[in-house]
Amino acid sequence: VEERLKEIQIELECEKNQKGDEEKQLQKGKEKFRCQRQKEKQQLRSKGTAEETRLQNERQASQHPMIGRMYTLRQSMNLILVTTNYLQNEQSSLSQIRDENPLEAHKLDSEVLWSNALLKAQGATVRDKVQMLKKSIKKQKKLKQRSTKKWQERLEQTEKLHSDKQQKRVENLQKRKDEKKAKQKKRAIKRGRLVK
Numbered sequence: 493v494e495e496r497l498k499e500i501q502i503e504l505e506c507e508k509n510q511k512g513d514e515e516k517q518l519q520k521g522k523e524k525f526r527c528q529r530q531k532e533k534q535q536l537r538s539k540g541t542a543e544e545t546r547l548q549n550e551r552q553a554s555q556h557p558m559i560g561r562m563y564t565l566r567q568s569m570n571l572i573l574v575t576t577n578y579l580q581n582e583q584s585s586l587s588q589i590r591d592e593n594p595l596e597a598h599k600l601d602s603e604v605l606w607s608n609a610l611l612k613a614q615g616a617t618v619r620d621k622v623q624m625l626k627k628s629i630k631k632q633k634k635l636k637q638r639s640t641k642k643w644q645e646r647l648e649q650t651e652k653l654h655s656d657k658q659q660k661r662v663e664n665l666q667k668r669k670d671e672k673k674a675k676q677k678k679r680a681i682k683r684g685r686l687v688k
Contacts, residue, residue: 572632576625583622 582604590597604620611618619625680686 572619572625572629575619576622576629579620579622579625 586597586600589600608618608620677686
């Protein structure tokens with residue numbers, strides 16, 4: 493009987509603990525919800541200007557440049573340059589650490605690999621290959637050169653069209669002047685003011 497009572501007491505304590513855990517989880521959930529609501533309200537109150545949001549995005553990108561987002565060509569070139577510099581600095585620091593302490597270097601390598609794997613699992617574009625980044629920089633520079641060449645050709649073409657139209661206009665105006673003079677001369681001859 494005493495053993496049974498002990499078992500019942502233990503079961504009751506377990507149930508109380510479970511109820512307490514459930515209540516704690518509910519409290520945590522409510523607290524999370526409240527925090528989210530407060531953040532949303534604060535964001536709605538302080539909706540920043542476009543400049544502020546751009547600066548905030550730049551700050552986020554500068555904190556971890558290996559995460560990919562949608563950028564314009566100039567922004568993506570700058571981001572890739574920053575990323576390559578970041579990776580080269582990281583590799584040089586890792587090589588120094590390898591020389592000094594191989595165990596710590598191995599830990600850092602595994603941390604980097606895990607963080608990259610997690611980012612990839614979240615769906616982010618992780619730029620962690622220096623050769624690929626250099627290739628993309630080269631490709632974007634070529635694209636930029638090509639576009640500047642096209643733009644220059646377009647400017648030359650528009651300039652040529654403009655000068656041709658201007659030349660035609662000048663010629664037409666001169667023709668009109670000559671025709672008007674010829675007409676006046678003809679009239680004068682007809683009326684006897686001028687002799688052929």
